[in-house]
Amino acid sequence: MTQLKTLQKLVSDFSNERDWTQFHNLKDLAIGLSTESNELLQYLRFKNEAECLAFMKANPEKIEDELADVFYYLLRIADLYGMDLEKGLRQKMVQNEAKYPADKVRGKNLKYDEYDQGD
Amino acid sequence: MTQLKTLQKLVSDFSNERDWTQFHNLKDLAIGLSTESNELLQYLRFKNEAECLAFMKANPEKIEDELADVFYYLLRIADLYGMDLEKGLRQKMVQNEAKYPADKVRGKNLKYDEYDQGD
Amino acid sequence: MTQLKTLQKLVSDFSNERDWTQFHNLKDLAIGLSTESNELLQYLRFKNEAECLAFMKANPEKIEDELADVFYYLLRIADLYGMDLEKGLRQKMVQNEAKYPADKVRGKNLKYDEYDQGD
Amino acid sequence: MTQLKTLQKLVSDFSNERDWTQFHNLKDLAIGLSTESNELLQYLRFKNEAECLAFMKANPEKIEDELADVFYYLLRIADLYGMDLEKGLRQKMVQNEAKYPADKVRGKNLKYDEYDQGD
Numbered sequence: 159m160t161q162l163k164t165l166q167k168l169v170s171d172f173s174n175e176r177d178w179t180q181f182h183n184l185k186d187l188a189i190g191l192s193t194e195s196n197e198l199l200q201y202l203r204f205k206n207e208a209e210c211l212a213f214m215k216a217n218p219e220k221i222e223d224e225l226a227d228v229f230y231y232l233l234r235i236a237d238l239y240g241m242d243l244e245k246g247l248r249q250k251m252v253q254n255e256a257k258y259p260a261d262k263v264r265g266k267n268l269k270y271d272e273y274d275q276g277d
Numbered sequence: 278m279t280q281l282k283t284l285q286k287l288v289s290d291f292s293n294e295r296d297w298t299q300f301h302n303l304k305d306l307a308i309g310l311s312t313e314s315n316e317l318l319q320y321l322r323f324k325n326e327a328e329c330l331a332f333m334k335a336n337p338e339k340i341e342d343e344l345a346d347v348f349y350y351l352l353r354i355a356d357l358y359g360m361d362l363e364k365g366l367r368q369k370m371v372q373n374e375a376k377y378p379a380d381k382v383r384g385k386n387l388k389y390d391e392y393d394q395g396d
Numbered sequence: 397m398t399q400l401k402t403l404q405k406l407v408s409d410f411s412n413e414r415d416w417t418q419f420h421n422l423k424d425l426a427i428g429l430s431t432e433s434n435e436l437l438q439y440l441r442f443k444n445e446a447e448c449l450a451f452m453k454a455n456p457e458k459i460e461d462e463l464a465d466v467f468y469y470l471l472r473i474a475d476l477y478g479m480d481l482e483k484g485l486r487q488k489m490v491q492n493e494a495k496y497p498a499d500k501v502r503g504k505n506l507k508y509d510e511y512d513q514g515d
Numbered sequence: 516m517t518q519l520k521t522l523q524k525l526v527s528d529f530s531n532e533r534d535w536t537q538f539h540n541l542k543d544l545a546i547g548l549s550t551e552s553n554e555l556l557q558y559l560r561f562k563n564e565a566e567c568l569a570f571m572k573a574n575p576e577k578i579e580d581e582l583a584d585v586f587y588y589l590l591r592i593a594d595l596y597g598m599d600l601e602k603g604l605r606q607k608m609v610q611n612e613a614k615y616p617a618d619k620v621r622g623k624n625l626k627y628d629e630y631d632q633g634d
Contacts (some may be wrong), residue, residue, distance in 0.1 A: 161280040165366055172370060176377060177384040181442045184329050184340075185321045189441045189542075191347060192318055192549055195310035196434035202304045203427045204419045204624040210303050214358065221303075222360055226369035228310060228351055229362055232344060239333065241341055243348055247284055250345035251291060258295060265296040267561040300561045308423075308560045311430055315553035322546045323505040323538045386442040399518040403604055410608060414615060415622040422567050422578075423559045429552035429585060437549055440542045448541050452596065459541075460598055464607035466548060466589055467600055470582060477571065479579055481586055485522055488583035489529060496533060503534040 162244060166237035169230055179238070187235045194227035281363060285356035288349055298357075306354045313346035400482060404475035407468055417476075425473045432465035519601060523594040526587055536595075544592045551584035 159167070173179050201220060202210050214221050236243045257270040278286070292298050320339060321329050333340050355362045376389040397405070411417050439458060440448050452459050474481045495508040516524070530536050558577060559567050571578050593600045614627040 161363065165363060168366070168370060172373065175379045176382050178386070180384070181386045183326050184333060185318075185324070185326070185546075186442050188314065188317045188321060189437050189546070191314035192311060192553075193434045193438045193441060195307065195314050195347075196431045196549075198307045199304075199311055199427050200431045202307060203431060204424050205304070207302050207304070209624075214303060218360075221358070222365040223369065225351060225354060225360060225362065226365040228314075228347070229366050230369065232347055232351065233366075235344060239340070241337075241344060243344065244280065244284060246341040246345040247287070247348050247352075250342065250349065251287060254291065260294045263295050263297075265299075267297070267300045267566075304427075305561050308427070308556050311434075312553045312557045312560060315430075315550045318546050319550045322550060323543050328505075386447075399601065403601060406604070406608060410611065413617045414620050416624070418622070419624045421564050422571060423556075423562070423564070426552065426555045426559060430549060430556055433545065433548035433552050433585075436545045437542075440545060443542070445540050445542070452541060456598075459596070460603040461607065463589060463592060463598060463600065464603040466552075466585070467604050468607065470585055470589070471604075473582060477578070479575075479582060481582065482518065482522060484579040484583040485525070485586050485590075488580065488587065489525060492529065498532045501533050503537070505535070505538045 160244070162233070162236075165229075166233045169233045170237045173234065182234060182238060184235065184239065187231050187238070190231035190234075191228060194224055194231065197227070198224035279363070281352070281355075284348075285352045288352045289356045292353065301353060301357060303354065303358065306350050306357070309350035309353075310347060313343055313350065316346070317343035398482070400471070400474075403467075404471045407471045408475045411472065420472060420476060422473065422477065425469050425476070428469035428472075429466060432462055432469065435465070436462035517601070519590070519593075522586075523590045526590045527594045530591065539591060539595060541592065541596065544588050544595070547588035548585060548592075551581055551588065554584070555581035 170179075173182060198221065201213060201217075201224075205213060232243065235241065292301060317340065320332060320336075320343075324332060351362065354360065411420060436459065439451060439455075439462075443451060470481065473479065530539060555578065558570060558574075558581075562570060589600070592598065
């Protein structure tokens with residue numbers, strides 16, 4: 159079993175032992191992704207980059223905790239709906255290679271519709 | 278190299294080839310987690326559970342695409358700041374076991390501060 | 397002074413008295429909108445409609461508190477960047493009237509690109 | 516009728532003419548607040564402060580459009596559930612005055628639990 163499938167099984171076993179699968183629909187799990195991402199954002203609000211790094215250095219467990227929560231919901235959705243996270247990511251990266259050719263976008267923080275795509 | 282480390286390297290190589298690491302600070306990457314989670318939510322807004330499932334069945338690639346985006350940012354943060362996603366998740370699940378004892382919370386969608394913790 | 401301008405002044409005076417305007421850039425205030433919206437969402441996660449209503453009835457001040465936080469950031473952005481919230485809303489509603497003709501979309505929870513726009 | 520009540524009526528009339536109130540439950544409207552806030556955030560992702568201001572100057576209507584969407588959902592929730600936005604904001608500001616005494620927090624971007632509250 160891959161590392162991701164092993165972790166998916168870990169979170170699913172946890173839910174199944176608690177009979178929680180009945181509450182785990184796609185919308186509420188997606189809310190989980192959003193709310194946990196925003197708990198992370200809340201730590202960083204009104205902090206400049208140096209302050210963000212200082213916060214992370216002083217409180218690494220707070221950052222790791224929110225990332226674990228996001229990961230938990232991601233794994234749970236993948237497991238419940240039979241999605242392959244590695245395959246999805248690899249497909250995305252292939253698309254990103256095409257959308258953002260390295261020689262066109264190097265050093266530019268533009269979206270794919272903001273840089274000159276012609277030549 | 279573990280599956281997660283391999284995928285972390287994939288997204289980091291992509292950024293490095295584009296000289297994008299200069300833009301990748303914790304706050305903006307956390308914004309990435311939130312915005313991509315909310316693109317997923319946007320597909321589900323005002324849909325009941327049957328409509329969410331029908332949408333996912335008709336457009337699996339849209340759901341997978343947003344999950345891949347969330348995963349991308351999660352891997353990028355972990356790689357940039359040296360966080361171990363598997364270890365973080367396993368620690369979290371140990372905490373969750375303690376916060377949500379199976380025999381106390383079975384079948385209940387309560388938060389850990391909403392069920393009777395006494396005995 | 398309109399009601400909205402009066403309230404904008406209230407939140408701006410509060411910030412100015414604390415010399416907080418230096419921290420109030422558009423990105424962090426937008427993070428404020430997102431994080432406070434997600435605190436509201438967190439109360440509703442994994443609750444069905446009846447449970448959401450019961451929660452709101454039992455804890456109206458929690459809902460009002462999060463809405464006030466969202467409103468605070470909205471007023472602050474409008475005031476800092478000279479945006480007219482009433483005018484913006486009225487323009488939006490005119491656009492929505494065109495995008496969602498009442499006789500085409502009545503009783504349908506479709507996005508403007510999902511219903512038959514032909515005739 | 517106050518300005519806020521007039522605007523609440525505007526958005527509610529729009530929904531009622533389309534028979535959309537059946538879809539407007541608290542959870543989906545809260546998702547609306549979050550998704551529209553995140554559309555705003557998406558414009559600002561990976562931009563530094565000067566780039567954010569330049570973007571706003573070049574595209575004021577994009578920023579106003581997302582703020583109008585957030586305001587729409589806020590007004591809709593207030594109207595559907597009988598909440599008084601002005602009253603809620605004023606109560607919040609009274610609480611904030613107590614939590615953040617001007618002489619203690621002047622010029623500091625700390626949360627209320629991060630500054631010295633003793634004397």
